[in-house]
Amino acid sequence: MESEIEPVMASITEGGELDEVNEEGAKGIAQAPPSQPTIRSLKREKAWALRSVLKVFVVRTEPNYAQPWQMRPQRSATGSAFVVDTEGRHIITNAHVVSNATSVHVRRPGNPKKWKATVLCEAKSSDLTLLTVEDPLFWEDDLRPLEFVDVPDLQHPIFVVGYPMGGDSLSITKGIVSRITMTRYAVASNKLLGIQIDAAINPGNSGGPAFADLEQGKVAGVAFSKITHADNVGYIIPWMIVAHFLSEYREHGTFRGSCSGGFRFQDMENTHLRAYLKVPENRSGCVVYKIDPLSEACQVLDVMDVVMEVDSVPIADDGTVQFRDDERVEFSHIVRCKHIGDTLHLTILRNGQEMEASYQLGQLRPLVPVLHGLDCTPSYFIVGGLVFVPLSIPFLEHAYGTRKWRQLSPIPLLGMITEYRSFADEQVVVLVQVLASELNFGYNFSTMHCHSFNGMKLHNLQHLAQLVDTCTDRYADILMFLAQVFHCLCRLGKPGCPFNLNFFDAGHRGCWSCTTV
Incomplete structure (x- = not known):
């Protein structure tokens, strides 16, 4: 740990x-070394x-x-x-x-x-x-x-x-x-x-x-x-x-x-992996396994490319570069020292062929925002007593504790932390709380990923609010992912209207409901 x-x-x-x-x-004390100045x-x-x-x-x-x-x-x-x-x-x-x-x-x-x-x-x-x-x-x-x-x-x-x-x-x-x-x-x-x-x-x-x-x-x-x-x-x-x-x-x-290099990598110390990627004995580097679709790296890099040099500095199989004599640091240090808009020069190996790649650096765009005031601010949407918020690290810290959120947070949500955004304003919408009332009696959900509304995949919290506001049906379907098994199907009426909540589990091929008027 x-x-x-x-x-x-x-x-x-x-x-x-x-x-x-x-x-x-x-x-x-008299015999002790002199105190600090x-x-x-x-x-x-x-x-x-x-x-x-x-x-x-x-x-x-x-x-x-x-x-x-x-x-x-x-x-x-x-x-x-x-x-x-x-x-x-x-x-x-x-x-x-x-x-x-x-x-x-x-x-x-x-x-x-x-x-x-x-x-x-x-x-x-x-x-x-x-x-x-x-x-x-x-x-x-x-x-x-x-x-x-x-x-x-x-x-x-x-x-x-x-x-x-x-x-x-x-x-x-x-x-x-x-x-x-x-x-x-x-x-x-x-x-x-x-x-x-x-x-x-x-x-x-x-x-x-x-x-x-x-x-x-x-x-x-x-x-x-x-x-x-x-x-x-x-x-x-x-x-x-x-x-x-x-x-x-x-x-x-x-x-x-x-700056962000726009890709994630893994070490290349395994000899079988080196052989599969056709890496020469006298070369080393790291393997690209995920690329930010919104970065310029997406235009020049491919998954399974081997990054061997960054700005002409050789990268070891453990992802480090020489810093000073007998000292090494992760090669990302070279990237972090650059400014947004600077050019990054890479030497890569693709299908056994060595080539050069260059692109301009941008800012990291994680799917799950990291810092309050940097890439997120508090926001929420309430309908029918159901409270929705965008998923963020500050939310997980406040909901599960600054020291324990990694251990206590739902695993499906933790898995999204390392993902990139597919489009600029993408958010993970999460149902975090049910404000108890007769309207939502029997609903005991919290911290669940809200995937779609009436069959429309949600882009962000603002998108959910717009869909609710323009919905003319008596009921609405909110699709929720439940771990990695399947999802929950929620039918929800607008405030003041009766609504019905159904759970559907494909594994059991059955459903049960609770209706409040």
């Missing part, structure tokens, strides 16, 4: 108590970097996808941020720190005043947000931008600075770079390059800098998550992902999204 990665969300301040230290303990212990000319690390105060109201007609209760939280551009007055933090915020304020270290901040640009797939403070007084003091450096080598020292739970003042923890790997920045999103560190990251550290050189103010990445039930396994966002986000904002004024 894959370890669960938990964003280090904003925290609520907690108090603590100090234990007594006896004489022997005091001697042990703080603003007071560093010389003033070297403490400027810490003064650019801010505490973020957020009040948020989140949507409720399980009951989309209402919002979740308002709550307050905190996180971290830091200055990256004083001329443009730009502050960077994590997207999950300020998502769904109704109020955002920032505070400088050692200064009690909280300044109103405004969101300039948000990239949920990269978990990054750009803030600004419009009040010029905020920028008058000695506030300098922090600079990023390229991905540090393994074992390189890292200082994580921010405002984690356990106190209100600035905190510094030290560790090293443990690993360079591809990781998910959000649930069910595409993997991006991440830096794993062993410095302590806790709730409230989100959005803070991880310094490769604290004295010079050189930042290796932005703290954003940790693995639950593991000791000191945290992740920071490297410079190349931040640079991609900032360049999108400078050129387009918004973040258009991460």
Whole structure:
């Protein structure tokens, strides 16, 4: 089972108590290595970097996808941020720190005043947000931008600075770079390059800098998550992902999204598979098994093509490319570093013949939307007390729990997560709840895929609403898929009219009904 990665969300301040230290303990402390540098212990000319690390105060109201007609209760939280551009007055933090915020304020270290901040640009797939403070007084003091450096080598020292739970003042923890790997920045999103560190990251550290050189103010990445039930396994966002986000904002004024190669692949380590695909001994790559019909890849790639090179970089049979000496990452990293509209060059093998293929990259179009505010917003349709919503990851999280939705969600719905859309506005319409009344007494269904209405296959939730609105019959048939066995046949009248619900199971060749007037 894959370890669960938990964003280090904003925290609520907690108090603590100090234990007594006896004489022997005091001697042990005296002999201990010196503590990590703080603003007071560093010389003033070297403490400027810490003064650019801010505490973020957020009040948020989140949507409720399980009951989309209402919002979740308002709550307050905190996180971290830091200055990256004083001329443009730009502050960077994590997207999950300020998502769904109704109020955002920032505070400088050692200064009690909280300044109103405004969101300039948000990239949920990269978990990054750009803030600004419009009040010029905020920028008058000695506030300098922090600079990023390229991905540090393994074992390189890292200082994580921010405002984690356990106190209100600035905190510094030290560790090293443990690993360079591809990781998910959000649930069910595409993997991006991440830096794993062993410095302590806790709730409230989100959005803070991880310094490769604290004295010079050189930042290796932005703290954003940790693995639950593991000791000191945290992740920071490297410079190349931040640079991609900032360049999108400078050129387009918004973040258009991460690129998708437009196809899914499997490894090619099996010798029999290599022989079947006629792959030469001196070549390697991965096998295309699904293609996005809305992408340009659909015009140049075929299922069972072997992708051997991406932008002239060889791909191994396990789907990885060389990153640095003795380090490898998934080849999708090369795709993610590109912008929408850039050209991807592939070397492929088709029926034993090597050829070149090129196409423009677009945004991922999953059949099941992944992130609130990125590719979905709450919507619903109610008729006869039956509640329909579009299937999305946020809905599954809210209905079955953020940590347990993969285990508890209906299997047929989970199988749709890896599918592509057939047309731009396609949605999976799901019956999620029956609001009890005499009109629908005896209906005990929930979370079922709604396939068609009166024989018309549903395109999306809007299509269902239009079909119901234009239906002139006393009854309507709503076809429901029930697992992978067959389906349910629902006959439903408009509000205020009697309706009849029939179940039909082809396996039993029988039906039974319940009528309410």
